[in-house]
Amino acid sequence: MKNALIDRFIRYAKIDTQSDASNPECPSTPGQLTLANMLIEELKGIGMQDLSIDEHGYVMATLPSNTDKDVPTIGFLAHLDTATDFTGKNVNPQVIEEYDGNDITLNDLHNIVLSPSDFPELTGYKRHTLITTDGRTLLGADNKAGITEIMSAMHYLIEHPEIKHGDIRVAFTPDEEIGRGPHKFDVERFQADFAYTVDGGPLGELQYESFNAAGARITFSGNSVHPGTAKGKMTNSAKLAMEFHSHLPAEQAPEYTEGYEGFYHLVSMHGDVEKTELTYIIRDFDKDAFRTKKENIVTITEQMKEKYGQERITLEMEDQYYNMGDKIKPVKEIVDTAYQAMKNVDIEPLVRPIRGGTDGSQLSYMGLPTPNIFTGGENFHGKYEYISVDNMDKAVHVIVEISRLFEKQA
Numbered sequence: 001m002k003n004a005l006i007d008r009f010i011r012y013a014k015i016d017t018q019s020d021a022s023n024p025e026c027p028s029t030p031g032q033l034t035l036a037n038m039l040i041e042e043l044k045g046i047g048m049q050d051l052s053i054d055e056h057g058y059v060m061a062t063l064p065s066n067t068d069k070d071v072p073t074i075g076f077l078a079h080l081d082t083a084t085d086f087t088g089k090n091v092n093p094q095v096i097e098e099y100d101g102n103d104i105t106l107n108d109l110h111n112i113v114l115s116p117s118d119f120p121e122l123t124g125y126k127r128h129t130l131i132t133t134d135g136r137t138l139l140g141a142d143n144k145a146g147i148t149e150i151m152s153a154m155h156y157l158i159e160h161p162e163i164k165h166g167d168i169r170v171a172f173t174p175d176e177e178i179g180r181g182p183h184k185f186d187v188e189r190f191q192a193d194f195a196y197t198v199d200g201g202p203l204g205e206l207q208y209e210s211f212n213a214a215g216a217r218i219t220f221s222g223n224s225v226h227p228g229t230a231k232g233k234m235t236n237s238a239k240l241a242m243e244f245h246s247h248l249p250a251e252q253a254p255e256y257t258e259g260y261e262g263f264y265h266l267v268s269m270h271g272d273v274e275k276t277e278l279t280y281i282i283r284d285f286d287k288d289a290f291r292t293k294k295e296n297i298v299t300i301t302e303q304m305k306e307k308y309g310q311e312r313i314t315l316e317m318e319d320q321y322y323n324m325g326d327k328i329k330p331v332k333e334i335v336d337t338a339y340q341a342m343k344n345v346d347i348e349p350l351v352r353p354i355r356g357g358t359d360g361s362q363l364s365y366m367g368l369p370t371p372n373i374f375t376g377g378e379n380f381h382g383k384y385e386y387i388s389v390d391n392m393d394k395a396v397h398v399i400v401e402i403s404r405l406f407e408k409q410a
């Protein structure tokens with residue numbers, strides 16, 4: 001099993017599927033289609049049914065039910081693309097058998113070392129088989145580990161027909177890292193009652209709550225006059241912007257918040273006397289607190305308009321995604337079953353809110369409740385990314401066990 005996982009993962013990791021936010025097409029890069037087409041062939045090879053791939057690279061397939069019981073249709077999803085933060089070209093995975101707990105030299109030439117002194121959680125991986133980068137690229141375990149685990153679980157179920165399950169739907173989707181994963185996802189055609197993204201981090205992660213998210217851009221218009229003769233004439237837009245920011249609660253910022261706490265995050269400020277622009281993201285788990293935060297932005301804008309003139313300030317604000325927990329809580333048994341599945345294969349579930357969004361945040365609001373489960377990967381999106389093959393194997397067993405439990409409970 002381990003060798004098959006390694007081979008499969010490396011095959012996918014070697015294809016450059018980095019997405020590209022600057023390209024409005026879907027998929028945003030051709031490598032994603034290359035991987036999608038490879039996956040279609042492999043799904044066919046292991047005996048999956050109803051294969052489809054559309055022009056946007058969305059791959060779907062079915063493992064048909066092998067029981068007479070009326071079991072809900074479960075979906076499993078992973079994304080084809082890798083992050084844009086660090087290069088994903090020429091990924092050259094390194095396999096470390098029986099990790100000894102010491103420093104791992106990723107790249108001799110450039111002295112790039114993956115060390116437990118920087119990443120203390122490494123010590124928990126003693127005796128595991130690890131896959132790392134060669135120090136020059138990201139690994140892309142986010143999310144090729146998820147694809148590997150779903151493929152391997154389907155293969156396992158096909159080879160073990162004694163494990164009974166209902167219809168299982170599988171989908172691999174493009175452009176998650178640039179926030180467009182679900183945009184062209186056909187929930188109707190997917191026909192699952194609910195789904196899981198296999199896109200989390202370390203062993204045991206189980207997530208069903210995400211932020212509510214909005215973005216705001218506030219533009220301040222000033223009036224530039226020679227400073228020597230500016231009295232009573234100049235309006236300095238940069239100072240208006242500073243005044244605006246000073247009205248926000250200072251402690252509600254990313255660097256002061258954790259757990260279920262929300263924030264206003266000043267993402268960027270650009271400006272001079274004549275024109276200044278502030279960009280914020282607004283995040284909160286609680287729907288009411290989220291609304292209050294947005295109202296606060298509007299109120300401050302209105303008050304400053306009163307003070308300095310309507311034309312001085314413009315506000316653009318729009319919602320980005322919502323807390324999937326509000327859609328998943330009514331069908332909480334899908335989280336409980338994943339929790340039980342982890343327990344059954346000796347994993348201690350780590351149920352934590354996602355301080356961000358996933359494809360599941362959007363899918364849950366499109367009618368497909370979709371919590372997220374772990375892949376086993378660490379340090380996503382950079383050259384220190386690595387994954388334990390032992391934990392990938394556990395993820396495979398969690399997928400199999402979720403499928404088995406829903407049949408058993410039916």
Ligand SMILES: [Zn+2]
Pocket residue numbers: 079142143176199
């Ligand atoms: Zn991901």
